[in-house]
Each structure stands twice: as structure tokens, then as C-alpha cells.
Amino acid sequence: MAADRKNLSDDELRKLLNLGDPAGYGDEPAPEELNAMRRTVLNSIDTSPAAQPWFSRSLTTAMATVAVALIAISILLQAGPWGEVLQPATGPVTPAEPAPPTTQEPPPSQTVAAVEEVPDVVVTEPSPDSAAELPAAAEESVVAEEPPALAAMEESQGLAAPSEGRQPRTVQFTAPGGTRIIWTLDPDFQLPVSEPDSQARGEL
Amino acid sequence: MQADPVERLGDLFDTHQPRLYRLARRLSRDPxxxxxxxxxxFLRAARRPASIPESAKGAEAWLVRILVNLCRDRWRRLKVRREAHHQPVWSMGNTADPESVASARSAVQRALNRLRPRTRAIVVMHEIEGQSKAxxxxxxxxxxxTVRWHVAxxxxxxxxxxxxGG
Structure with a gap:
């Protein structure tokens, strides 16, 4: 045995490795052993969904999550308190056209003035002679009835008619696009007890 | 990919088992x-048949990587580091002598056992199986x-x- 080598060259090292190659022992598995191994492997093939590619599983999971989220959002929008708040927005936001003049004398509680030069926000204080303080032009274009959308809103919310003693306040303002918005604040407004934000809407 | 994963895995087994066994034998201590x-x-391949690359070369590389990783896991788990027995090992002039061959095999086996699994795999693939570094x-x-570093x-x-030498 030569034990005196201090440094093997690359070629010598390669020769030595090939000479002592562990795979050259002739100890390969017997055919019967290979067949048994093959059967074991093939019998353990996983065809469950977990064996599918990761992107396939992820896509299925993502689609299911999105579907559940959409259902939850739709349920919340229908059952939540904000659903009722948003509801009137489809009605009263209409271009403000000058109401046709009418000869009918409007009751003070339902007076809404259409003013040519409307400031951004006008708050009309309830007073017995508020109609008298309106400009003459406004008096000619007094709307006798509430806007249908407001009436529908009140009807849908079950609003009580304003009492005789307390008159409603009216807030008028013009949106940047020129839409005139008129709010009638009913002091006797009451929401059903079951509404969670009745206090907030009651202030309107 | 073939429609039947059993058939595909069977083909992979028949095609790559001999090469994988030789590599495994060079990376392990005994048959x-x-x-x-x-x-x-192959059991890992059977558990994830859809992960096996389509191409033959890709499938072979995928199986080799699994084998090397298994060697590494086993090496880490067992923390097997055989003590070196620095014995005289080899004589260049006696390669035909059965006793010298047996001695060389024993020495090479011991020396390979001293290498970390990945280095061992790369050295075996390069020096014994003749694969290029690329x-x-x-x-x-x-x-x-990285391959060059492992070879060196x-x-x-x-x-x-x-x-x-002792």
C-alpha cells in the first residue's frame, strides 16, 4: 500500500475515485426487488386534489374566497343601516328646475322657495312670517307641494306629518354642478326604535 | 403530460431508476x-405527480434534485460523521490487484462519507459520472x-x- 502520497493530482484523484466507485460493487437490486419497488411506488400515486399543481389549488381557493366575499358584501349592503341612508340618493338628486308658479297658497310647513340667486347654503328659520320675508320673485315660484322624491322618502321611512305647533326648517344649497338641493328638517321626525342610527338621522 | 399518472411514473421509474440507483449508491454508505x-x-414523485416536469431531461433533473435533497436531509437528521481512519489506501501500480481494489473502494467510500451531501453529489457527478459543471x-x-466551488x-x-498516509 502506498501511504506516502502527500498530494494527488486531479487525474490521480479521478482514477482513484473511479477505481473505488461504490456503484461498481455489482450490488444493484435484483429484478424481483426492482419489481416490488416499482409496485410500491405506483400504488402510492396520489390522485387527490392536494396532488394538483399549486396554482390550480390556489385558483380554486381564490375563486371561492371572492365568491364568499361578494355574497357577504351584498348581504351587508342590503341589511346594513347605510342601505337606507343611500336609498333616497336616487330620488331627490334631480336637476332643480324652477317650479311652475301656482296660485295655490302653500301652507307654511311645506314652503320651499326657489330663488334665482341662491347662496351656497340658506337656512330658513321657521317663523310665522317667513313667507313674507321671501323676495317677491321667490314668492311667485313657491312650490305648493313637496318634491315627489322627498315625499316618497318620508313615506318610505314612515315619517309622521309635522305637527302644527313646530314648523320644519328648510336648508337650501346649490351643488357645484348647479343642482339645487333643498332639505326640509322635520322637528317631529322619529325613526323606528329598531333603527341603530335613528339619532343621527333624526337630526336631519 | 400523459393522461395516466401511473403510466407516466412507471415510465419514469423504468427509465431513470438505474441511473438514480448508481447515484444513490455513490451518495450512500451501503446498498x-x-x-x-x-x-x-419515486415515492415523493408519486405523491406529487403533477409537479414532475414534462420534458425527459427536466424530469430526470427533478428526480436527481429530490435524491440529493433526501441525502442531505438524511445526513442532517442522523448527523453521521464517521471518524476518519487515516489508513494507507492506494497504490497506483496495483490497480489490477483485487486486494488493492478492495482497499481503494473502502478508502474512497470513507473519504466520500466525509463530504457534505451536496458537495459529495457534485463531486460524484463530475469526477465519476463525467458530467460537466454546466x-x-x-x-x-x-x-x-457554486458547482465549481463544490468541486474544488x-x-x-x-x-x-x-x-x-499513516
């Missing part, structure tokens, strides 16, 4: 461990620079183990 490694490699890099999914490190350790 029994090599058989376990090969079977576990091929090994592609097979194992690493850079060629492995050669240095093997040279030290095999040359150290």
Missing part, C-alpha cells in the same frame, strides 16, 4: 441505504460558480483524506 433513497425519491448546475438548479472543496477534502 440498502441506496435502495431506500431511490424508493423514497450540466450539474442545470441539473441541481444552482449556478456554475470536494477535491481538496478527498485529496486530504486519500493522501494522508
Amino acid at each position: 440498502e441505504e441506496a435502495r431506500d433513497l431511490v424508493q423514497e425519491t 450540466e450539474i448546475a442545470e441539473f441541481l438548479g444552482m449556478s456554475e460558480v 472543496t470536494g477535491r481538496s477534502k478527498l485529496r486530504k483524506e486519500l493522501s494522508h
